[in-house]
Amino acid sequence: MPDTIQRLQIAFFLNDREVRVTVPPDRTALEVIRGELGLTGTKETCSEGDCGACTVALGELADELLVYRAVNSCILPAARLHGRHVITVEGLAADGRLHVIQQQLLDHHAVQCGYCTPGIVMSLFCLFLQRPDPDEAAILEALEGNLCRCTGYVTIRAAARAVAGRLAAAGGEARGLILPAYAADMERRLRAFGEPLRATDSPNADGRPLAGYHVPASLWELWRTLARVGDPARTRFIHGGTDVMVAVNIKRDFPEHLVDLSRIPELHVLLREGDVLRIGAGLTFTDLMESTLVADHLPVLARAAARIGSRQVRNRGTLGGNIANASPIADGAVALLGLDARLVLASAGGERTLPLEQFYKGYKDTDRQPGEIIRAVEVPLTECTHQYLKSSKRPAVDCASVSSLCSARLEDGRVAMCRLAFGGVAVYPALARQTAAFLAGRALDAETVRAAADLAAAEFQTIGDVRGSAAYRRALIRHHVIHHLESLRGNAELCGRHP
Ligand SMILES: Cc1cc2nc3c(=O)[nH]c(=O)nc-3n(C[C@@H](O)[C@@H](O)[C@H](O)COP(=O)(O)OP(=O)(O)OC[C@H]3O[C@@H](n4cnc5c(N)ncnc54)[C@H](O)[C@@H]3O)c2cc1C
Ligand code: FES
Ligand code: FES
CATH class of the missing domain: 3.30.390.50 (CO dehydrogenase flavoprotein, C-terminal domain)
Incomplete structure (x- = not known):
């Protein structure tokens, strides 16, 4: 990173407390949780989203409702914690008693070296919050992104089934067994949280903003940010970060300006317009899998999304990022190409549409122009x-x-x-x-x-x-x-x- 960088002032809720940290923009959530805040239960192994040892539950408002999802904190930019609630393995036990998931893992001898265990606990935590009565397939799916080299998973799965049994027996009290008491009020607290992400933002001598992390809240703000930054070659977009943050961690490849698209509401639309399904570039693979519109009109897209990475990756990775990353094996892009999708590309100068089949020019080379984003994908609905x-x-x-x-x-x-x-x-x-x-x-x-x-x-x-x-x-x-x-x-x- 260049010398003249911003420092971000991040405020978020970590387990039962509100915390504030000031960190450089290339910090990951894991570095903040373990390094800055000393909660070392969350582990680091691969740093590239593969193993799940760093899994935490990230609570965010979606349509004003608080939803917790399992995420790999090693590839989550720290800036993404701002205004969110994070639950780590330290936040589960209460009154000197282990959480029901921890207790069942222990009772079923599902822990050996224990390095994977905090991640497994948090993946199961998110599963049971969403679905207290998961079948075997749902348990397996929730654990896809958690590698355990010791146990062989038989005991872990048995423990998960035992948790389901405990929750079934608890009836109406089941949610209280899973969600810590301090989280009961969190939806209201996140709604009330109005603080913008602040950065040390005095410009460089030449008037350009300091190198760092920018979070525009609309397309209009995005164009303004890009104009202030100046040279598009110094800028990279980030959405879910499942590709960008792997490059940051493994290659130490942090661009001068990282522009976060995740708060731009225009990228999150999903609607049917006549015989076309318009899908915002910011929809995650989990969004596609959970959408009734996709299930009704393009179930194959949900099936392709389900084959991508792990639950943690699908919770963050977006369709737009998958297309823009231009990998030859990008599952989302391959599926959309087969569906004859068109891209809606947007820049400060306006919008254009382009058939996806004309987008790719060579290895990792696309028709996307500097300063241009993928805004949406339009998929024709046919009888095929x-x-x-x-x-x-x-x-x-x-x-x-x-x-x-x-x-x-x-x-x-x-x-x-x-x-x-x-x-x-x-x-x-x-x-x-x-x-x-x-x-x-x-x-x-x-x-x-x-x-x-x-x-x-x-x-x-x-x-x-x-x-x-x-x-x-x-x-x-x-x-x-x-x-x-x-x-x-x-x-x-x-x-x-x-x-
Ligand atoms: C462990 C792991 C397993 C994975 N497994 C699979 C798999 O099985 N199949 C598969 O296809 N992929 C897989 N991936 C990659 C997949 O997660 C990404 O390709 C994802 O879809 C990218 O979306 P993102 O929002 O995370 O993009 P980011 O990482 O935020 O960005 C990726 C690229 O796209 C650009 N970008 C992002 N959004 C836009 C936009 N709207 N307009 C213009 N440019 C944009 C960024 O500048 C960057 O160059 C895996 C990743 C990991 C870490
Ligand atoms: S450390 Fe392996 S997924 Fe994060
Ligand atoms: S218990 Fe050792 S890696 Fe899972």
């Missing part, structure tokens, strides 16, 4: 059938070796429309154009399916890396195409079989 597939070594917290979305429609057994988007096969998410052209108008018989699969496997210059050799990827492409097309033909029983 959609299917998303992701092949990865692990079902969760793993990038795709190959991913794909097929959007297609048959008429009288012939392909009336087919669009196939792939991730992991090129330097950016890409369409299998030749395969789609081959399929157009053809009767979808077994021979056509095999020919299309062979064509798709030859269509891309696949490369080998840690996620699979080029030959393995070609085999996956074939498998995906057969799976998609056989599903379309109604031969679901063929789909699980690897060709």
Whole structure:
């Protein structure tokens, strides 16, 4: 970081107290909680969102209601704590008694070295707050982002089931068993919290603001901030931070000006406009999974979102960040490409729309202009059938070796429309154009399916890396195409079989 940096004055609620810290803008929430405030129960292991040892419950107002979500504090900028409530593992035991989750983990011998345990406790805490009666799948999903190298998870899952049993027995008192008493008044306190995030903000000698962290509260404020900062090359946007903060931690890559888009309400819209679903770039993957509008009109997008990272990552990562980051395996971008989405790009000069298929230019190279943001994504609602597939070594917290979305429609057994988007096969998410052209108008018989699969496997210059050799990827492409097309033909029983 340059010498002339801001220091941020952050005020938030930590367990049962209100705290204030003044820190440089590149600090993470974990550094504040452990380093500045001395609560060392929250652990640090990977610093890149993979292990979950640093998980805390972050309480934020959403539509005026307080919602706690599990987040990886190692990749959460400290500035994001401002005006929020954080519950850490230290905030659970009361009156000398362990919290019900801690007690059940202990009773089920679900703790060995204990390094992962605080993170597991906090992930389960957020699960049970939202859903006191989770089934086995929900328990597994809540724990996807928490790595334990000792226990093998059997005892952890048994402990979670025992907590569910205790809550069922408690009936109407269940919430009181989970939520600490001091949090009862927190919704009102957060609503009443009106203090803006302050920074030491005297400008540099040349009149530009000090390097640091900027939090515009509207698009208008964003354009003003960018104008004050001056050179867009000195600026990076941040939304969920699940990519940006990994770079900050691992590469110590903190830009001169980090501009936080998360408080801009215009980026959080989700609405249907005729035959189009307009999705604000700031919606998180969890938002997509929980939205009834998405469930009703584009359930495939929720299914693709569910395959991203872990619960903690989905709680912060946004669709806009996923597209802008331009990773070849970005699940959100691949899904939207298959759905023929258009981007709404906004800058101080106005707005433009661009088909997503024209956005990517090369590896991590996009058509986004300096100072331009992705404001929203527009997805046409059609009568096509959609299917998303992701092949990865692990079902969760793993990038795709190959991913794909097929959007297609048959008429009288012939392909009336087919669009196939792939991730992991090129330097950016890409369409299998030749395969789609081959399929157009053809009767979808077994021979056509095999020919299309062979064509798709030859269509891309696949490369080998840690996620699979080029030959393995070609085999996956074939498998995906057969799976998609056989599903379309109604031969679901063929789909699980690897060709
Ligand atoms: C442990 C872990 C596992 C993951 N697993 C997966 C996975 O399985 N699949 C997958 O696809 N991704 C995965 N990711 C990455 C995924 O979380 C991100 O790509 C996420 O979607 C980015 O959104 P964000 O809001 O966090 O972006 P940020 O990190 O805030 O920003 C990412 C980039 O986008 C830019 N940006 C953000 N918002 C905008 C905007 N509105 N307009 C213009 N530019 C913008 C930023 O400047 C930055 O360059 C994983 C990440 C982690 C840490
Ligand atoms: S330390 Fe591993 S996810 Fe934060
Ligand atoms: S108990 Fe050792 S890592 Fe989980």
